[in-house]
Amino acid sequence: MTDTKTEIIRVATGLILEKGYNAFSYADIAKVLHIRNAAIHYHFPTKTSLVVAIMKNQQEGLKNLIKELKSKNKSEIEQIQALFDLYIGLLAQKQICALGSLGSDIQTLAPEAQIEVKNDYELVRNWLMEILEMGKITGVFKFQCDATIQASVIINNLIAGIIVARFNGFDKETFKHTMNLLLTEIT
Amino acid sequence: MTDTKTEIIRVATGLILEKGYNAFSYADIAKVLHIRNAAIHYHFPTKTSLVVAIMKNQQEGLKNLIKELKSKNKSEIEQIQALFDLYIGLLAQKQICALGSLGSDIQTLAPEAQIEVKNDYELVRNWLMEILEMGKITGVFKFQCDATIQASVIINNLIAGIIVARFNGFDKETFKHTMNLLLTEIT
C-alpha cells in the first residue's frame, strides 16, 4: 500500500510546479487521491506545513541524486547534464521548477517556507559551484570569473529557460540550445 | 484629476509583480484606491480583461522606452544598460518582472492573457536581438553564436536573476555582477 502522506506530497508538488502555490487547493489534491479534504489536514495541518514538507522533499531528492552521481564517479560534464535532464523532464510534463514557481510566489509564503526555498537554491548553487571549481582544477572547464557568478548564470538559465519554454509552446529546442551554449562557453 | 482606469492598472501591476496573479484580488486594488470592488469591474469586467490591459500597458511602456532611447541615439551598451536599470528599479521595490510573475502562472491564465505574456516576451527578445546584431556589425559586441540564443541568455538572467535576488534578501550585488559578466563576455 502506498503511503498517503507521500502521495499527498507527490500530487501537491505536481500542482505547484504546474499551477503555482496560490492556484492549487487541498480540494485539488483530495480529488486526485480520492480522499477527503480533512485527510490532508491530518497529515499537513496547514498549507505552509505542506509546502515546507515539499521543499524538504525536493532537497532530499537532490541530495540523493548528487550522492548517486558521485558514487558512480560521474564526470563534471555528466553531472551538469544530469541537472539539465531534470529540467527537460519537467518541461515534458508542462511543469517549471520549484525555485521558479515558489520563487515568484515568495512574498505570499510564510517565513518558514521562504527559508526552505532559499535552502533549496543554496543546495543547487553549491553543488554547481563544486562541479565548476572541480572542473577548473581537472582542466575540463575554463572560465576567468568567480565560480559563484558562473553558477548563477547556469541556474538563472535553468529557472527562466523553463518558464519561457513553457509559454512558448513547450519549446525544448531553444532551451537545449541555450544550455548547450553555456556549457560550450566554459569548456 | 487622475484617471481611475489608469490608477487601477498601476496598482494591479504592482500587486502582480509583488505577489503574483493568483494572490491578489479586486478587493486589494479597491482598498488602495479607496473605491468599491464593483468600480473595478466597471472598467475591467473580468480579471482576465485586467491582466490583458496590464500586459498591453507593459508592451506600450517598453515600446516608448525603445523609441526614446533610439531618438536619443543611445549606444548598444547604453540600451542594454537601460534594460538592466529597469530591473534594478523593480528589485528596489521588492518586485519581479511581469514575464517572471505571469510566466510562472501561465497555466492559470486565460488564453488571451497567455498570448499577451508571450507578446511581451517577443518584444523584449526582438529588441535585444536587434541591439546584439547591430553591436556585432559596429564591432561593439563579439559572439560567435546565434543572436537569438545570446538574447535568450540575457533575458533568462534578468527574469530569474531578479526572482533569486528577491528571496536572497533583495541582493542587488550578485544580480549586478551576473549581468556585468554577461555584458563583458560579449564585448
Added chain:
DNA sequence: TTTCAAACTTATTTACTAGTAAGTACGTTA
C-alpha cells in the same frame, strides 16, 4: 478481550473570491 492510537470521514465555520444587479450622482448635450 479490552484499550488505544493512527488514519481517516462527515459536517461545519469563517473568510474571501470573482462577478452581477440595481440604483444614484453628475456633468453634458439636445
Added chain:
DNA sequence: TAACGTACTTACTAGTAAATAAGTTTGAAA
C-alpha cells in the same frame, strides 16, 4: 429643462478557500 451617458455605489450571489471539531474505522498491543 429634459434626457442621457459616464462613473460610480450599495447590496448581493454563488462558489471556493483554509481550517477545525467531532465522530468512525481498524489494526495492533496489553
